Amino acid sequence: MQFMLLFSRQGKLRLQKWYVPLCDKEKKKITRELVQTVLARKPKMCSFLEWRDLKIVYKRYASLYFCCAIEDQDNELITLEIIHRYVELLDKYFGSVCELDIIFNFEKAYFILDEFLLGGEAQETSKKNVLKAIEQADLLQEEAETPRSVLEEIGLT
């Protein structure tokens, strides 16, 4: 996979993950072009798109578009399922996820993505294992946080 973009129906970027090194200008250009092209497509059309020399696979979940760029020899259908599994993971983690969860906790969404895909390839396809890894890290976070936030609440806030 070359990159993954999440954007809203209004064309606002919500998440971007690039697995190939590109400069910022290029990234912005690609994002702009893709968002436009994908949003212009009608709902009944197929989820695949030939774009430059890449294949774009996208799917809409509620108000969010999930959009992946893969190479020509890759399997489009399994990419659709990768998107779906990611949505499942988000759903399980946030508990019926909505766009706002992703806006306000986008770093969490990134953490989950990093546990699921690494370097553009599926790293762990077991839902249980991905969530376990995230929860462990979160747990540590809570532990580390509790004493600090108490202190801070006394001293600072």
Added chain:
Amino acid sequence: MSDVVEKTLTALPGLFDSQTGAAKITNRLRQLVKSITELTSKHEEENLIKQELCAMKEQVSSPNTSMKQMREIMVRAMYCEMLGYDASFTYIHAIKLAQQGGVLEKRVGYLAVSLFLNEGHELLLLLVNTVLKDLQSTNLIEACMALTVVAQVFPKDMIPAVLPLVEDKLSHPKEIIRRKAVLALYKFYLIAPNQVQHIHGKFRKALSDRDPGVMASSLHIYLQLIRESPDSYKDLTGSFVTILKQVLGGKLPVDFNYHSVPAPWLQIQLLRILSLLGKEDQSTSELMYEVLDESLRRAEMNHNITYAILYECVKAVYTIHPKVELLEKAARCIGNFVLSPKINLKYLGLKALTYVVQHDAKLALQHQMTIIECLDHSDFTIKRETLELLFRITNAQNVTVIVEKMLDFLRGCNDEHTIIHLVGKVSELAEKFAPDNSWFIQTMNCVFSIGGDLLQQDVPNNFLRLLAEGSESKEEDDQLRLYAVESYLTVLKGHTSHLPQCFLQVMSWVLGEYAHLQGSVDRREVIRLLTQLLDQRSVSSETRVWILSALTKIPEGQTDLILDLAERLASSQDTVLRQQAQELQHLSQDSQLHEWVLPRGAPWDAIEVDSSLSFLDGFVSEALAAGAAPYKPPHQRQEELCEDRALNLEPYSFSLPVSLSSCSITDRQSPTLLSVSSGLSGNSTELSQKAGSSTLILEGVKRVWGKDGYLPQKEATAPLVDEPSAAVQPPVQQEAAERTEPRPELSTRNQDKQQLASSLFVGLGVGSSVSLLGKSEAPPPRFRKKPRPHESSSSSGTSEKSSDSSCRSSHNTTDSFLYGSFLEEEPATSKSAFDHTPKSTTANGLSQNKDTKEDKHTNTSQIFGGDMVIVRPSTIQDKHPPSESSDLTALLPADLKDLPHSDVISLTSDPSLSLSSCRLFRDEALLLLIFISNCTETVIKDIAVQLTCEELKTASLRGNIVDCLEARSTSVCHYALLMDDPHTNVSFTGTVSYQTQPGHTNTLPFSGTLSTADFIRPLVLTTEEYGKLWLSLSHDVKQNLKLLTDAGDPLRTTLNALKDALQLHVVDIIGSEGIVACRLLSSAPCLLHCRVSGAALVMWLRSPHPALPDCILYHCQRALAHR
């Protein structure tokens, strides 16, 4: 702003109370998001973010900011970057956060680093120590984070620092660590394969890891490794099959299931690996038939994921060695895809069909109605894939219909990439299958007008080349040219302001070159039309040069018009135009000079262009004697300038002000002449830049022309019969005829489709399916290719061979210096021939080098002298069966056995004799050996071989006359060939005459091709010698070539690839520069200076021979394109 967001914002406080921990961190972010949501304009948003960024900047630089606050700032910075604002001032702090923060700050820090910085960023250097520390940490989470970041953004040169630690992690007790380590190594392998070479053994351990996740990750590496060299991993086939069986049998833990399908990702990965392993390998394929069958059987549930597996399975079945049973099942599966009402599946069905029709064209027939429907589908993606499919099944009978469909699609398309891609395909089909001249020209007109200036330069080049070189029949060529002229005159009489520059250039060149063929049209009319173009503002200055060049060729007797024009242009702002006008004026007044400069009707390769400008030598030496500074080419000047400065980060070639136009002035015949055209290609950077700029200008120009313009709309109603060389009608007449032709009224839509189907799928019948295997086989000869004389020979064996050779000759003509797709179809023998040569030749070159350097001439003459002495009256005869051509090398004369040689290729044969040839590479000559084998049981007498090749000199020959050839024996005849003037490809022809019965002489013609590469020998010298020689050479060419970046050291890899293909001698490699030397046999040297510049290899060639650099450059391009 989003209504959803707005609605939900009211519910926000509640939402965040439930997650207190996270809420605190995202507090500020929440405020930011909220205030952005409330804004109404982009401008306000910009202001707000600007404020926010200012505040953040202040905060990060304050020493009192705690790590926790820093983390919160980082989150906001990520958000701002996502919105498209620059927060680069936080990058360094992201690294600091990863370095100094506690686990939870680290997590955000690493995330920010992986989002902000990509592989090339210099700040990443600062991250190495942090990563090293965390990799060694006993804290699992920290180690995980370090591995994650390593697998995402690590630059190549920093890999060695962490490699040992990552390697250690492969035996870590925790599976999550092992898994991440495997993926990190996979990433390293992609970036720098050489650096992980030593751990291939450990990959095998990962493959047999007890944790399925680790095993699955290792498959990524194996897929990559096997893709690169399938042969090294055949022994693993059994393991992969077993794993797949286990997965299918449900042996994995249930949580790897996805919608109750066991580990689909793993299955797909394994299927891909298996298809690579089984490709063209029967015994390996047999191992996997069973499991593939099972996979096809298991995937029955109606869900996307099973279709994903099925699709991969079908592809595997068609890739590996075929098994009928499986193929049938796979074909049925494709049917399910294609007929599915779900559009995604339909798309994949088309894609699978596209893949499969290469193996079995009949499958397309089964689904013809679906394909027709998809052709009219409202979805662009489906339509395009359908055209791709049609492209694969095109033959001489359905080409008109398919091309028409493609052009229809193109007219409604505005995506640049699609246009370039499809237009290329149309021109390929047109060249390959055109039924007649008029169709060909009209189709190419469409290609030029639709593709316009987006076109790859090789499309017009190939086209002009084709017109110029023609076939063997002058009459046919002239008909084609005449048709082109007439067609263009019609175009130019219409509206011309919207025509692409590229089309105008093609038209003006053709008119200039061939307008004289058209007897009826007034010359004045042609001149008037071209002059009109000059007045148009939309015409670029480059095109003006083309037009003026054309005008220079036409005038004869129309001096008044020309003088008018020249006078008008004499005051032009453009110096180039002014100069051309001047030339025009002189030439039109002096017809003798005109005849001398631009000989009418001269064969294209007979025109000699003195691109060395040697006639100026006297002038130059006078100037030098008078104290002028010696000339330095612009790039050299530029380079010296660069060297003066301390830092040279910019590639120098881009700033060259050499314009293309000046090039075309001196070399007016440019598109036809190879040497000159590559002179043009030497300026290809400018060319492409020019093309780029004109593209920009022309964007938005409506491409209405061509739809109903001068082009008669050919309504494809019935299958066109492949009838070569249909008589050309004058265009006006033809147009009229076609307009009046009533279009068949079709009663129903359905009938319409049926009709279309019959014309689209014509020729795909059972019997003809073999010929449709298309791409893999040689394409049927194009209409312009005149049959070779011996093609009429009745023997079946001969006709097979001769069609082979005629197809080869068609490659020659279409091969352009800008290597096109044709090269892929080049007979494999020539390439494999090179593979044999390099080592031994270099060794030879080395050993002989010393004396060669001492005295080239004496050495050469010695060898020649020796050759003369050896001439023996009798020829070498052996009792070998002539059937096995590879055995023929055993027949090599003893004195030649040790020379590097090419494979033996069959030239031609008839019932009595069969001829094969082999090339032997001697330092000072190319030996062409011709094996004459007697296939009969009787003695053949008086065999005489005659070989002709205009471009080459025969230094010696022996064995060309054989008195008597015993039954089933072979005699060898060889020619020592010299190449004085480099030509990219040289074809030779010859005949063998012989007597089977006394007084009964038969002849057998043969032909073949040699390339310059056969005549290139390594030139061994030291760096100092190279330096001296470099300065003494005058002719130079500079060009950017493709750099092979797939390996660790791109420069070395690329140079080695060139060395292998062309027998060059790599003198030295220093940093990003390499110097290489070679020569043409034992004469003219050519020095190559290569330098890596970004993703390109800037190659600068120098030689005392004007045409040699071009030839070598051409072969270098080809060698790299082949990789």
